[in-house]
Amino acid sequence: MLRLDGLRVRLGDFALAADLEIAPGARVAVLGPSGAGKSTLLGAIAGFVPLAGGRVLLDGRDLSATLPGARPLSMLFQDHNLFPHLSAEDNVALGLKPSLRLSAAERAEVAEALARVGLEGYGTRRPADLSGGQQSRVALARALLRRRPLLLLDEPFAALGPALKADMLALVRAILDDTGATLMMVTHDPADARAIAAQALVVAGGRARGPMALGPLLDAPPADLAEYLGTGG
Amino acid sequence: MGDGGSPARGASDLRSAAARLGPAGGLRPPDPPPDPRARRWPVAPVAGGAVAALLVVLSLGSLAAVAWRAEGWAALGPADWAAVRFTLLQAVLSATLSVLLAVPVARALARRTFPGRGVLITLLGAPFILPTLVAVLGLLAVFGRNGIVSQGLGLLGLPPLQIYGLTGVVLAHVFFNLPLATRLLLQGWLAIPSERFRLAGALGFSRGAVFRHLEWPMLREMAPGAFLVIFLLCLTSFSVALTLGGGPRATTVELAIYQAFRFDFDLSKAALLALVQFALCAVAAALALGVALPSGTGAGLDRPLARHDLRPGGALAGWDAVVIALAALFLLVPLAVLIGRGAPMVAGLPAAVWVAAARSVAVALVSVALCIGFALALALAIQRARGLAARGLETVGMIALAASPLVIGTGLFILVFPWVDPARLALPVTALVNAAMALPFALRAILPALRQAEATQGRLADHLGLTGSARLRLVILPRLRRPMGFAAGLTGALSMGDLGVIVLFAEREGATLPLQLYRLMGAYRSDDAAGAAVLLLALALAIFWAFDRGGRAHAAT
Structure with a gap:
């Protein structure tokens, strides 16, 4: 509550x-x-x-x-929800570990979260190469992974x-x-x-x-x- | 009154204490809000504070050391006053001429498009990283006693030009600062909204009316800042005065410090002159900070123009073409002549020059590492601090603008002399002082980018709990690559070409390339000097290019 x-x-x-x-x-x-x-x-x-x-x-x-x-808690802002210089994968992975040093199991979790929001195979793209809707999906994948x-x-x-x-x-x-x-x-x-x-x-x-x-x-x-x-x- | 800790606290004290809790405060005063910035950079205040302390010690501590070793305070002699007068005179003349001549050049560049315009504007940024001695040699090749112009005069039966003295010092300073002034004013011109020129065209403004209503207000705003920046740069000029000035009638205060120290070992006079120089620079720097300083980075100066107040062709276009051509010739011919003379000599340069070149590259690289480290630590501390502390740190970062490398060098010499042979420290001290001197420019490049990164990404980084090294590595450094590459290139080139503190420390051995070049000039070995100058120019440009390109190549935009 x-x-x-x-x-x-x-x-x-x-x-x-x-x-x-x-x-x-x-x-x-x-x-x-x-x-x-x-x-x-x-x-x-x-x-x-x-x-x-x-x-x-x-x-x-x-x-x-x-x-x-x-x-x-997890929060999505009006803008600047992604780091523009990091890939979609890394942006999601930040929700698990700020150091970005992930184990194989954690990598799989990230991939699964991206798949859940319909971005399978988009992991290596940077935000600039994604549409606005796809960028929102990446941010949502991170929120999903954080499970707050x-x-x-x-x-x-x-x-x-x-x-x-x-x-x-x-x-x-x-x-x-x-x-x-x-x-x-x-x-x-x-x-x-x-x-x-x-x-x-x-x-x-x-x-x-x-x-x-x-x-x-x-x-x-x-x-x-x-x-x-x-x-x- | 009343709650100042008096032994007899009365009911009124309690009441006022309760009132301070406020109506909604309840029994417990509200918690102080957590400041996320406090734990973003656990190390930043320590590192930033250490850098700030080092800078204060370097600039003020060395000044104190000089003053401490001065035996008795002699009054300034007539020769010293002459140095002060000459310093101010040449700085005023150089700054005035640079700004006045820049007005037609900047205006012509602002209203014309022609092939090569972008290249020319980029070249206008080059003198900043051009080693002073290279420019001096180039100017001598054109305007010197045996230069092109004098030879032409000789054909007409006229006497050769006399470049040494006030003329040469001002000429060299205009050579360096006309491009800077042009870029600053060009920024002003391009900042005038093109809609206003469209309106001027629609209303049929004459040239005079355009100048009065659009250009003059901009100049009144920009020119004083440009003048002060150039005045300040010329105030601390050492190697131009060393090579083109000298003698009782053309000695700057910096040069007088060098002479008092190196030739007479008269520390009291060096100290007194150091104080005078510091005061001059501090006043000029304070004035410069008061006026809105134009920023020198000049992004987007080669964007296309939309001027609707101009008719194509005509006398005005011819005038602009002449102005641009003259400015380009003034800047390019000395370098072209020098390169033409020196390039064939490079291969045959004596081994000592190559050794000195290797030494200079090493010094420049150390200088870059120190300067970028300092700038980053200071910028992070400034970003974290608030109010007075932030402003104080920023001022300390800019302190090198008012400090004189010669004063710093003299002070360090006095401090290390009892312990170590100063000649052994010549290169480390040169690298350190060069780093400190380049710091204001590095900070100017990095700090806005850091603020921008924190403003756009800081909230998300806070939200995800990114602190310390992970924040630096993942959030900040990727956004700083471009300005850091630029700052590193600038520092490397400045350090590569610097002839300042090294002349105090170095003995026969252990010269840097600029010092070696200065010695060749002094020995009238003009072929070797030209070759060494071309080598110096090539190395300075290569260092700048390598770092700047490195920053761009992987920049996150």
């Missing part, structure tokens, strides 16, 4: 507070207007944004003082076209079914949210609220969300 205990972030004039719990294995869409702090919330959980107060707990363990690399109990997606598929995005979401769903990980996914698109999440957090007005059931929320959004979604009257 992920617990944000009195979490507070302050960056200049910007402030964000969250006090909530997310059940293990839950799939949660993070919704809200631009600039409200959706990415900041994920960054705070992942350890990139310093906390002004409160704690981040995963299964009872306080992560507040843990370095980003040691937190039991929490997966944070900060709009990594925003630059992809609708069909590719649907492919990626299907792949994420398969990975979650496989690993049983908890998902938090920032998105601007209600359809994306519906495709994968059952619950939602709403980040607006300096607070993160939720989780609440996604369907009813999108059917009858509160004023601040409605204005953003363009569904309000």
Whole structure:
């Protein structure tokens, strides 16, 4: 269970507070207007944004003082998810061992993860030689290999076209079914949210609220969300 | 007040302490946020700090050593004041002429396309790695007493040119710095958005109006920085003054330090002059840092142009062609003449020259290793540090811009003299000082690339727990290959061609190639000198090319 205990972030004039719990294995869409702090919330959980107060707990363990690399979670950013000078294989292998000195068994694991995301035989290619969708697949293969109990997606598929995005979401769903990980996914698109999440957090007005059931929320959004979604009257 | 540790803490102290916890702080003050940077580079602060300390000791410590050994403070004599005046005069003249002459050249290059333009612009970067003595010999071959121009004047019954003195020093400095100024101003010209020239064309601007509204504002911004950079470079010029200046009327402060030390062993005078030189450079460097300094790397200077304010052909095109041709001739003819004279001599050079060449290559390679190691350690420490510490480290990295190699050399000589025969340390000291002198340029190349790598890849590396050597090997070094190759090439070429600190330390034996060349010039063995100069030029260019190419070949882009 992920617990944000009195979490507070302050960056200049910007402030964000969250006090909530997310059940293990839950799939949660993070919704809200631009600039409200959706990415900041994920960054705070992942350890990139310093906390002004409160704690981040995963299964009872306080992560507040843990370095980003040691937190039991995987995150996909909006961009720069791959090292451009390393092959797809190496980019995935970093999820196992930062030293990249792999045993034969570990190499096989890497190849298997690449095969799982449909990139069999693409291991030696560099990101520049892969399409945008393939690059996302490499990043997902690494997340799959890391098998962390929490997966944070900060709009990594925003630059992809609708069909590719649907492919990626299907792949994420398969990975979650496989690993049983908890998902938090920032998105601007209600359809994306519906495709994968059952619950939602709403980040607006300096607070993160939720989780609440996604369907009813999108059917009858509160004023601040409605204005953003363009569904309000 | 009140919570300053007074023995009688009252209720108000408790209240204020509670208030500081804040409403949401609860009983426990919030944990300090973990700083991922703290554990990215466990060794960086130690290594960076050691390099910074070494640089401070080299520049300020050697100055202190000179001052310490000075016996009594003699006042500056008339000859010393003359050296100060000459130093400032030649630096002002050289910088002014370089920038003024660069304006028409840069403008012509900015608005014309012609075959060979890219090559010419690349060549404009070459004087930076050109060994000083090579250029001096080339200039002598054209403008010297027996040079081409004097011979032409002789045919007309006119007396030959007098190059030695102020004329020669300024001529050599303009030769070196006109290309630099041209590149800096060309950057300014190409940074003017082409839409503005399109607008100027649409509004039917005259040449004067284009200059007034588009070009002059750019020049007002760029020219002072270019002037200061060149002024600073000319202030510390030693080998040009050594070979083309000299005598009571054309001695720079650097040259006066050398003479006080080498000929009179007058340490008090050397110390005093060293302090004067340091003060001059520090003031100039501080001014230069205050003005927005143009960066010298000049990427993308040969990109295609889109100028809609120009009509093809006409007198303007003819003028531009003349300007470009004159500049190219001024830069290329001295080198061409020297190469023509020297190339046939290379094969017959005496063994001592070849030995000196091998020594110089070894010194240059050690210098490269030291400089790149220093730059990397310092850059990682700067990247990790924050605020004042980062700025302090960066300033220390640039300190060599204000330090004088002659002062450093004199100080080191005094420090090692009681313990070791300085001649035995000539080569290691030369390699070390060359590395320190090239460090500002290496740091300028590497630091932005490191910042860029951390800005784009740092978060992912943090997320994956990449620290220490794995982070360096997998994330940082692959992104730094290109600037590191460039910096290594620059350092190697500068070290290869340097005639500075070595003249203080070396005895008859153990000369580097530039020193050997200087001795050949002094002995009027002009054929051997020309041959040695061509060899020196070839080696300096080869070292630069090898490192720069090596960095590009495997660069991760």
